[in-house]
Amino acid sequence: MAGSAFDMNRAEETAQSPKRLAIVDAATKLFLSQGFGAVSVDAIAAKAQVSKPTVYSHFENKEALFSGVMTGVCERAGGQEACPLANEEAARYMPMNELLQKTGEHVLGVITSPEAIEIFRVVIGEAERFPQLGRNFFEFGPASILEMIGGYISKKSNSGELVVDDPAKAAHYLVGMMVFPVQMGLACGARDPVSKDEISEIVADALKTFMKIYAPR
Amino acid sequence: MAGSAFDMNRAEETAQSPKRLAIVDAATKLFLSQGFGAVSVDAIAAKAQVSKPTVYSHFENKEALFSGVMTGVCERAGGQEACPLANEEAARYMPMNELLQKTGEHVLGVITSPEAIEIFRVVIGEAERFPQLGRNFFEFGPASILEMIGGYISKKSNSGELVVDDPAKAAHYLVGMMVFPVQMGLACGARDPVSKDEISEIVADALKTFMKIYAPR
């Protein structure tokens, strides 16, 4: 019908070709769950309900498809918008301890989510073959988190609420205390997923320790 | 010659078949540098200067070869014997700060070595397909390190040199401060290798912070 063709054109305008989206979607799920080598282009085409040449009409080869998919995934995975620290009003008026607690819970929640662990595994596992992907992940992930928290710590040091001579290092200590060894255990499949309650407890403990180091006395 | 046949028999007795060793050696290097999927049995046979059926006469299939190789690598990689804390005399008589510094330098040196990063990448990348490998790595790696340091901290808490209510947590804070984000940066290929001097500095800083938290006042 003419109607459906019209809809298709609309879809292409707003969100590119629907088949391309189906390919990207299928490739994302397969690559994240099995890595680069274990996934065939046949499998991607089948899952996207598309033929193999259609895949190759949108992406030059398997590597390009993988790179494209994973780059997008890394950039979206941070969830920076939802982080309490990203809200300027909150960052100014919420009590420091509460804001750091909420930020820690957000960060740890993102990092320990099953999706993030899948991304972590694939990126680390393929960092040799796709060096740019590893660097990209590091920038959008850990580096970005550290920068955000370091900036806040720096402000609080200037205002006298904390006594810190190296805000970047303080941020890395705080994050290090929170994520180690939980992230490692998850990535190794050596522990069960982390519950909300456990996350709150981990963050509260780390924060208490953090304050022992940096609170003015 | 009869002599060489005799040597071969000797070698088999002391260290199994030399061809098997060549296979394991070649497979180790290839798997660690390229992961499971990117390495073919042909490549392993060629590097070991052996024919493919010889590989299959020693290992049931590629998975078994990979598992065997990686398990051995993980168990040997800890280098527990060389750790200052493993020396009971040193652990008793060396001053605490010096011993923790040396232990930290050893641990961080092992963890950030190119070989360890290779192992880390491969294990994490294949943890989905080889779950036992991931758990094995975690036990022989991070868990073992934490246990060792936690035990020492516990002793020093009993003797009054430290004030610690949860030695395991204190150990994980200390190690977390040391390894994050260095290990992550290396695994992502987002930073250069760590020099001896830098390791000493990282450990010294973390230790200073650790003492701020746990030293008796």
Place this chain on the structure above:
DNA sequence: GTCTATAAAGGGATAGAC
């Protein structure tokens, strides 16, 4: 145990019709 040779399957990628 070790080789040469080969089977059997699956992989990435493309030609050509529509």
Place this chain on the structure above:
DNA sequence: GTCTATCCCTTTATAGAC
């Protein structure tokens, strides 16, 4: 852009001689 059909190569794994 999309499909059917296919090419060609590599891969894992084995048969059979020595």
